[in-house]
Amino acid sequence: MHISIFGIAKRNLKRKFFRSVAIALSVAVVAGTLFSITTVMESVELSIMRGTARLGADVMVVPSDAELKARAALLAGDVATFYMPSGVMDSVRRSKGVAAVSPQIFIESATFDCCDIADLRLIGFDPATDFTITPWLKERLNRELASNEILVGHEVARETGQRMKFYGNSFTVAGKLESTGMRFIDNSVFMPMQSARRMISESATKSKKPLAIAEDRISAVLVQVDPAYQPAQAAIYIENAIKGVKSVVSEEVISSVRKQLFVLLKSILMVSVVLWIMALLMIGVIFSMIVNERQREIGLLRAMGARRNTVFGLIMLEAAALSALGGVVGIAAGGVLLFSFKNLIRASLHIPYLWPEPSRFALLIAVSLALAFLTGIAAALYPAARSSRMEPFEAIRKGD
């Protein structure tokens, strides 16, 4: 049996249990807040990147009165429909700075007995020109979709091989896209334009809720911009050349999200900084109290041969243990809350949301843990140094 500094520190922490818990909790709040904020930021950033990569389009051309709806659809996944003449596509193709175009038609799945699932966005794409879904098809299925086949977004409650009915037409799920965090894609069903047209025309006879969309209508023209041009430039050229359309630049949508997030982050960050300073001060004051309370004990330890570094180390060890514990608890609690309320977060922020990659997640945990650890260490540094500098006799006398 031996007695060690670790053992003494452990007993000291147990001695004032509630005080130890209070210190650990204050660190937990700081660590949990920081971890949660940064994780949400990372998640949003990642899902926007992944979503726009899946979209594959630099610009989305929509009817001028549908610009806000289109932005809301891209950002928050609102299911909205709007239409314009298909001839717009040729005009867009001829516009300066445009490299490739592809039309899409948006149809909203409805309730009644027409559709298996309501409030989904059914997107008809043109396999001949598409650059959104076709690359995925080539890579994963290595074939085109048959006329009765569909692809579903990650959030659609159907798996590959299952069947779905929309407006009286039955489709087989040929594949399920990976999660992007963008509801515009995750909550959509993709089908070839021809299948969409057939579904529209047959809805009058096969469905109790017929679709009234003319044959020459499309919802949007997706544009890939010539690398020699900026997407924003190409968007201006399109709007100047074609009346009655608006060009939604993907980058601008992302940038507006980033601006929104920045404002949000800034305010939460301010709260976090205040919390951190408060935690630092509180822990500093508590450790000053601890050192004052234990002055005689510290003097005794020094009289028995404890070096200054040993006394310093003892106080720091206690601070480090509480900080580490608080950090782990805070990060775990933050993680559990983020996971439990991910839908609420997504709904209240109106932005895409996706868990970060494991490596990135590990980095966030490590950084948050390091900050938590440093909080306790920094707060206890001065009291620990002060206690170790005291003369043994002085410490014993003052502790009387």
Add this chain to the structure above:
Amino acid sequence: MIEIKGITKTYRAGSEIFKAVDNVSLSIGKGELMSIVGHSGSGKTTLLSLIGGLTRPDSGTVVIGGTDLWSISDDELSAFRNRRINFVFQFASLIPTLTALENVMLPTAFGKWDGNVAAKAEELLGMVGLGDKINNYPSQLSGGQQRRVAIARAFINDPEIVLADEPTGDLDEETEADIFQLFHRFNSEKGVTFIIVTHNKELAAKTRRQVRMVHGVMGES
């Protein structure tokens, strides 16, 4: 063995400067059993802490076994205390979170020690009559028992010098006699030097040499 030359220690109380120890010189041989007597506030405890290297004198030197305590580094002084000196304080000097056994073993946490320290601590507790209380925490011991644990702790590191400040203050006469007998035994068998601060004249009379402190100034009794 212990050479104290012209040590002075002053304290400031507001604008007043108070000399707790005033130009004291003292020579103590190896294996002496001596007492320092005097009234409260006469500077006995301050002198003891100066001898033990617990506080730095304003002037003068304390040399123990050829080592000038204040010419070595703080770490070296700590190691010196840990190896060669031990203390019995006048107050309850136990760590409340440690058992009686752990309190006795405490000095060994600050250095490297060979052998079975726990067995030695247990033996020392037996010597002070607390063999059946080794796992008790200080709160489970009476004031006198706590004092006896502190006395047992004073011998765990086989010190050359034990500096005891009112070591039997809380003890009944019988226990006081037992403890004093223990001091004599360590003194005669192991050659431990004892410097005991006390205002108990009877206790002081049992030591071979007495010195008196009056207002910080020393005189042989």
